[in-house]
Amino acid sequence: MVLPVDHGELFDLTGSGLAVWDVLASPHTVAEAVAELLERYEGVTDQVAADLEPVLEELLRRRAVVVVAEGPTQ
Amino acid sequence: MNWPWPPLCRAVAAHGLPGSAVPAPIGALDEAAWSQLHRWVLNQRLAGLLLAAVADGVLELDPAQQEHAAQVHRKAMVGAVTLERALLRTIDVLGSADIDYRVLKGTAVAHLDYPDPSLRAYGDVDLLVPGAQLDAAIAALEQAGHSRRFPEPRPGFQQRFGKGNCMVTPERMEVDLHRSLAMGPFGLTIVLDDLWLQPATFVLAGTEVLALGPEERFLHATIHAALGDPVPRLSPLRDVAQMLLTRPLDVERVHALSAAWRIDAVVARAVDLAGGAFELPTDAHPLLAWSKTYRPGRRDRRFLRVYTDPDQTYAAKSFAAVRAIPGLRSRLAYLRALLFPARPYLAGRHQGRLRRLARGAGQILRTRLRS
Numbered sequence: 001m002v003l004p005v006d007h008g009e010l011f012d013l014t015g016s017g018l019a020v021w022d023v024l025a026s027p028h029t030v031a032e033a034v035a036e037l038l039e040r041y042e043g044v045t046d047q048v049a050a051d052l053e054p055v056l057e058e059l060l061r062r063r064a065v066v067v068v069a070e071g072p073t074q
Numbered sequence: 075m076n077w078p079w080p081p082l083c084r085a086v087a088a089h090g091l092p093g094s095a096v097p098a099p100i101g102a103l104d105e106a107a108w109s110q111l112h113r114w115v116l117n118q119r120l121a122g123l124l125l126a127a128v129a130d131g132v133l134e135l136d137p138a139q140q141e142h143a144a145q146v147h148r149k150a151m152v153g154a155v156t157l158e159r160a161l162l163r164t165i166d167v168l169g170s171a172d173i174d175y176r177v178l179k180g181t182a183v184a185h186l187d188y189p190d191p192s193l194r195a196y197g198d199v200d201l202l203v204p205g206a207q208l209d210a211a212i213a214a215l216e217q218a219g220h221s222r223r224f225p226e227p228r229p230g231f232q233q234r235f236g237k238g239n240c241m242v243t244p245e246r247m248e249v250d251l252h253r254s255l256a257m258g259p260f261g262l263t264i265v266l267d268d269l270w271l272q273p274a275t276f277v278l279a280g281t282e283v284l285a286l287g288p289e290e291r292f293l294h295a296t297i298h299a300a301l302g303d304p305v306p307r308l309s310p311l312r313d314v315a316q317m318l319l320t321r322p323l324d325v326e327r328v329h330a331l332s333a334a335w336r337i338d339a340v341v342a343r344a345v346d347l348a349g350g351a352f353e354l355p356t357d358a359h360p361l362l363a364w365s366k367t368y369r370p371g372r373r374d375r376r377f378l379r380v381y382t383d384p385d386q387t388y389a390a391k392s393f394a395a396v397r398a399i400p401g402l403r404s405r406l407a408y409l410r411a412l413l414f415p416a417r418p419y420l421a422g423r424h425q426g427r428l429r430r431l432a433r434g435a436g437q438i439l440r441t442r443l444r445s
Binding site: 003005 | 148155159279
């Protein structure tokens with residue numbers, strides 16, 4: 001379960017969402033997160049990146065994660 | 075010995091304690107046994123240990139019971155993370171006002187003394203603040219939208235004599251601000267400066283949070299276990315045993331602090347209770363052996379009765395605390411505040427000064443007649 005520190009309601013992370021949460025325990029670029037997830041799960045890079053994007057968007061929307069530095073789009 | 079908890083509940087509370095001889099449950103639980111255990115787990119805040127006992131195969135539950143246990147634990151953890159968020163916000167407010175703090179009890183113990191914080195459920199947030207800053211802390215929190223749950227008997231009473239004040243957050247959660255670690259006579263002999271010497275730290279949501287050092291935290295756990303309720307509760311007793319058996323404690327320092335705080339009788343009672351409840355061998359820790367031979371003096375026996383008497387009353391504890399206050403002027407100020415409190419205090423708790431005096435006098439008289 002995840003409860004954003006500043007605002008928002010509690011929500012659950014299950015399945016691959018847990019792996020994403022684990023990876024994001026320390027700052028990662030999207031590419032780094034994809035690479036780390038590929039090490040844990042079988043899959044194709046484009047597919048993992050496509051699956052990761054909506055999870056990140058949801059976590060950002062819920063303010064469970066924050067962007068710590070802008071970089072080139074990857 | 076006849077314990078106030080059913081054997082299954084005690085077994086759950088002892089789960090994972092090295093050296094505990096509490097017998098593990100045998101076989102599956104029928105519905106009546108599960109229903110009783112579930113009620114006690116909720117009452118004693120043992121949801122984390124229950125789930126661990128199931129996961130480790132020590133407690134045999136059918137699928138429906140396992141699901142029920144998981145739901146109980148989830149509810150406890152939802153409560154815990156919600157409280158942790160309230161704690162972080164409160165710490166932030168105090169930090170902005172330059173007020174020092176230490177996190178106490180459940181939150182600190184869960185993160186510092188258990189291998190996994192989810193093993194230790196808790197129901198509120200407790201923060202220690204320096205006595206001289208208690209009023210400023212309350213003012214800062216009030217400015218941030220918190221409110222006092224109860225007014226104090228007279229302005230300045232809590233900062234000078236009290237254990238602390240209960241604040242309610244804008245989200246209706248309770249945050250207990252403490253000046254000392256106990257109310258009543260034992261709370262007034264604690265050397266408060268000792269509580270600020272050596273903090274421990276843990277991380278919550280990326281924020282480093284301050285708590286009492288290990289020996290101070292252990293002593294607070296003994297206070298909570300021995301004095302917190304007339305009928306001892308398993309969760310605080312487990313905290314005492316957990317700290318004794320799973321983390322290094324400087325025993326010399328424990329004894330030195332305990333003697334300086336004049337709470338040897340409290341520590342001995344808590345350690346003895348924990349040792350008995352969890353069937354720990356006396357040689358498992360030097361403090362267990364010490365607790366078996368310690369004999370409290372007359373003063374301490376009288377003070378302990380104030381906390382352990384099933385009919386304990388707030389008035390009796392308050393009256394007993396007078397003896398622990400040094401100096402005639404301070405004693406008179408204390409008594410004046412209790413006997414002639416301000417109107418907001420009376421409005422919040424009692425119906426008029428005379429009725430309060432009569433009720434308090436009755437409680438004290440009954441206590442004196444029984445002692």
